[in-house]
Amino acid sequence: MAIHSILVIEDDRFIGEMYVRSLKKAGYEVDWVVDGNDGLITARNKQYDAILLDVMLPERRGGEILEALRGGSEDLIPNSRVIVLTNFEQDDESRMAMQQNADAYLIKAEITPKRLISVLQQLDGTAPAPIDQPQV
Amino acid sequence: MEVNKTPRQASQFWPSFYKKTIIIVAVTQLGVTLLVAGLMAATGVGALALLIIVGALFATSLIANIIIVHMISRPTKDLIAAIIHVSGEKPALPLPNSNSPAYAKSGLHDALQTIYELSTHQDDSTDTASDESTTPSSAVAAALDLTNCGFVAMDSNRAITYVNKAAPIHIDTNGVRTLDLLFNDHNDLNKWLDSCEEVSVHAEHVWTRVPDRLPNEENRRLFDVMASYNKGSAAETVLTLIDRTDVYSVDEESLDFIAFAAHELRGPITVIRGYLDVLNDELDSVLQDDQHELFRRLIVSSNRLSGYINNILNTSRYDRRHLKVHLIEDSIGGIYDVISDDMKMRATAQNRLLAVQIPAGLPTIAADRASLSEVLGNLIDNAIKYSNEGGAINVTAAVNGNFVDVSVEDHGIGMPESVVSQLFQKFYRSHRSRETVAGTGIGLYISKAIVESHGGTISVRSEDGRGSTFTVSIPIYSTVADKLRAGNNSNEGMIKEGQGWIKNHSMYRG
Numbered sequence: 001m002a003i004h005s006i007l008v009i010e011d012d013r014f015i016g017e018m019y020v021r022s023l024k025k026a027g028y029e030v031d032w033v034v035d036g037n038d039g040l041i042t043a044r045n046k047q048y049d050a051i052l053l054d055v056m057l058p059e060r061r062g063g064e065i066l067e068a069l070r071g072g073s074e075d076l077i078p079n080s081r082v083i084v085l086t087n088f089e090q091d092d093e094s095r096m097a098m099q100q101n102a103d104a105y106l107i108k109a110e111i112t113p114k115r116l117i118s119v120l121q122q123l124d125g126t127a128p129a130p131i132d133q134p135q136v
Numbered sequence: 137m138e139v140n141k142t143p144r145q146a147s148q149f150w151p152s153f154y155k156k157t158i159i160i161v162a163v164t165q166l167g168v169t170l171l172v173a174g175l176m177a178a179t180g181v182g183a184l185a186l187l188i189i190v191g192a193l194f195a196t197s198l199i200a201n202i203i204i205v206h207m208i209s210r211p212t213k214d215l216i217a218a219i220i221h222v223s224g225e226k227p228a229l230p231l232p233n234s235n236s237p238a239y240a241k242s243g244l245h246d247a248l249q250t251i252y253e254l255s256t257h258q259d260d261s262t263d264t265a266s267d268e269s270t271t272p273s274s275a276v277a278a279a280l281d282l283t284n285c286g287f288v289a290m291d292s293n294r295a296i297t298y299v300n301k302a303a304p305i306h307i308d309t310n311g312v313r314t315l316d317l318l319f320n321d322h323n324d325l326n327k328w329l330d331s332c333e334e335v336s337v338h339a340e341h342v343w344t345r346v347p348d349r350l351p352n353e354e355n356r357r358l359f360d361v362m363a364s365y366n367k368g369s370a371a372e373t374v375l376t377l378i379d380r381t382d383v384y385s386v387d388e389e390s391l392d393f394i395a396f397a398a399h400e401l402r403g404p405i406t407v408i409r410g411y412l413d414v415l416n417d418e419l420d421s422v423l424q425d426d427q428h429e430l431f432r433r434l435i436v437s438s439n440r441l442s443g444y445i446n447n448i449l450n451t452s453r454y455d456r457r458h459l460k461v462h463l464i465e466d467s468i469g470g471i472y473d474v475i476s477d478d479m480k481m482r483a484t485a486q487n488r489l490l491a492v493q494i495p496a497g498l499p500t501i502a503a504d505r506a507s508l509s510e511v512l513g514n515l516i517d518n519a520i521k522y523s524n525e526g527g528a529i530n531v532t533a534a535v536n537g538n539f540v541d542v543s544v545e546d547h548g549i550g551m552p553e554s555v556v557s558q559l560f561q562k563f564y565r566s567h568r569s570r571e572t573v574a575g576t577g578i579g580l581y582i583s584k585a586i587v588e589s590h591g592g593t594i595s596v597r598s599e600d601g602r603g604s605t606f607t608v609s610i611p612i613y614s615t616v617a618d619k620l621r622a623g624n625n626s627n628e629g630m631i632k633e634g635q636g637w638i639k640n641h642s643m644y645r646g
Contacts, residue, residue, distance in 0.1 A: 014407040022414055087402035109402040109442055110506075112413035 003049040003081065003124045008032040009039035009065070010054045010085070015108065019052060022113030028120075036060025040068055048080050050120060055086040055098070062086070063098055070101040081123045085111065153242070157208050164200045168193065211244055218251045286359065286377030288315065291370065294329060303377055304348035304357065315375075316348045317361065320454075320585075325363070329373060332365040339365045345384050346377075351456045358384040395452040398445050405445065408438045429485075436485045439478045443513055450510070450582045451562070461504035461589045463620055465613045468501060468533045468540055469494045474509040479516050483529065488520050492531040494542075500613040501540050502620055507586045508610070511594075514579040515544040515606045523548025523603065539592065539609040547603040556598055560584040583608075591616060 006023055010016035011034045023030045031048070033039050036057035043051055043065070055062035062084060069076045081103040099105050103123055111119070172193055179185055214232035232239070232248060239245040277300070280287055286303030290296055296313040299305050304316040319325060324343065332339045341363045349356040359377040366372060412435050423431065453459040472494055483490035512531075519529045523546040530545045551559075558564050563577040580594075587594045591611050598604035 012403060015403070015410070018407060018410045018414070022410075087406060088399050107402075107506075108406040109409065109445070111406075112410050114413050114417070 003028070003120055005029045005048045006031070006050045006052065007039070007043055007046075007048040008052045009036070009043075009057065009062070010052065011035060011057050012054075018113060019116065022117065026117050036062070036065055040065045043069060044076060047077070050081045050083065050123065051077070053082055053084050053102070055084065056088055066098055066101045083119065083123075153211060157204065160207075161204055164204070168196050168200070214244065215247065215251070218248050284379045286375070286379070288375040288377070289371035290373040290375070292372045294326070294373070297371060302379065317359070318347050318350070319343060328363065329365065332367075336365060337367045345380070357381045395449060398449045398452070401445050405438065405442050409442060412438060432481055432485050436482050440482070440517065443510065443517070446510055447514070447578050447582050450507075450586070451578045454582060454585045459585060459589065461507050461586065463502040463504055463590065465500045465617075466503040466505055468498055468542055469496065471503060471505050471509050472512060472531070474505060475513045479513065482517070482520060486520050487525050488523060489526065489528045490516070490531070491528065494531070494533045498533055498540055499535060501610045502613045502616050503590060503610060508590065511583040511586050511608060512542065512544070514583045515608070518579060518606070519544050519546035519548070522546060535612070536609060538612055538615040540612060541607050541609050543605055543607045545603065545605040550598045550600045550602045550604050552600045556596055559596060560594070
């Protein structure tokens with residue numbers, strides 16, 4: 001199943017706009033929300049092929065959103081790939097928990113829009129989380 | 137010291153004492169005889185007089201002999217008393233004080249002292265033989281327990297035989313005591329002891345800033361650890377731990393600050409790198425050649441800045457014992473691909489000829505892609521910095537036993553041997569590089585830390601004025617796969633990029 005629709009949950013305006021602009025140019029259909037509560041609600045209300053999730057978010061952290069979506073007995077977004085994007089090092093425990101539920105865990109400073117698109121292309125055509133994904 | 141003179145004086149004591157006593161006896165008897173003869177000559181001998189003379193002679197000899205016997209037997213009595221005391225029996229005789237001036241003068245002091253010391257040594261050997269603690273006297277032990285410094289003694293089997301209260305140890309269910317010290321490389325102490333056993337009779341070493349717990353754990357202490365090794369001694373290794381928590385915890389806070397500041401820098405860097413990437417594509421057809429060049433410089437600079445921030449973050453993590461790597465099967469070629477474009481651009485921008493020859497058929501290695509690509513980036517960045525305009529930089533890879541070696545060779549300024557030995561120290565910058573090239577002195581420090589976390593090594597060959605070759609050796613995956621699997625690398629296969637997550641693998645080095 002090809003990735004077409006993407007939800008960007010990102011509170012930094014510059015970074016959010018940058019991703020949204022590049023993804024739209026690359027032909028993806030993109031929705032963007034800036035706080036954690038809206039992010040969780042949007043992710044539950046509409047089915048996206050991929051979700052770009054920031055960690056340090058207002059109202060609700062990325063980790064909580066992921067836990068709410070995938071931490072329970074039922075995966076609420078079985079058809080979505082989740083890419084966690086952060087610049088802030090998590091402690092081992094929360095990072096580990098996020099990685100269990102995410103399809104990729106990336107450092108924003110290393111991911112230019114071009115690289116992000118190549119990650120999405122790599123995820124495309126592979127099974128949703130947890131994927132057996134070779135290196136980027 | 138007194139002890140060294142002891143055997144000579146103790147052995148001399150008895151003959152000289154004996155000789156002196158004989159002389160005293162002879163002189164006394166002679167005096168008595170002369171007295172008797174004088175009396176007899178002066179008075180003429182009557183029966184009564186004879187009786188008086190014999191009586192006087194008897195009394196005088198009796199008194200003199202009693203005194204002599206007392207004198208002769210006194211040292212024997214004292215020695216017996218000392219022996220009884222050290223044998224642990226109930227004392228039947230008053231214990232001679234070996235420090236009294238009379239003993240010091242006669243030399244008996246040393247004989248008594250020797251007996252007392254022999255008994256102390258014997259106590260030690262008995263204790264060691266029965267695998268008991270090498271316990272200092274209770275007064276010393278009590279004093280050591282009051283200090284803030286830790287003292288640890290270990291025998292030749294590296295089993296702990298003594299610890300004072302301040303030393304951080306834990307005791308397992310079998311009663312085995314283990315040191316709670318988190319050395320930078322968790323095996324530092326054992327490695328040092330290995331080398332001591334091989335080549336040293338006496339050796340000393342100091343480690344600074346060694347914590348007993350992980351960061352953020354309660355009551356964490358930081359020590360300077362001084363180890364002294366004496367081959368064959370009952371306490372073969374003695375560790376002195378000086379609690380420097382007060383001093384170092386301030387540094388820890390500044391390390392936290394550095395980490396926080398570096399994270400903050402990542403936000404703007406994300407935007408700068410991102411938009412440069414976007415604009416570079418979008419303006420490709422519009423820009424003039426010289427403008428393209430300016431763009432490349434912007435991209436190269438932002439990439440380097442990002443690399444330096446990663447070095448700072450990694451160093452702060454490493455110094456706080458937070459640096460962890462997650463090793464999975466990977467190829468050198470794949471790892472180099474991560475930085476390939478960036479390196480090509482950097483070399484071109486600074487007019488260096490970068491030639492990369494990584495053979496396709498190399499075995500896979502156990503690597504953390506993000507960390508190892510940073511190491512290669514650091515080495516190539518250095519090669520660019522320390523070589524000349526137009527200089528060639530060669531990156532090659534080859535199998536070497538159980539390792540894959542990656543070498544970065546430049547033909548730049550090189551360095552003398554005196555510099556090479558200090559190259560991997562934190563903040564180290566050679567006199568010359570300080571004058572000529574900008575840098576922080578953490579690139580090689582953190583590179584070494586990362587490579588060693590892979591179970592690999594980093595080395596350098598250099599010739600002053602001719603250039604340097606840095607070689608990184610990383611274990612071939614198949615040689616360590618079992619250990620890695622035992623380490624339960626549950627996230628194997630996770631996409632990782634940049635500073636992705638890094639998992640501890642201390643179990644891997646077994």
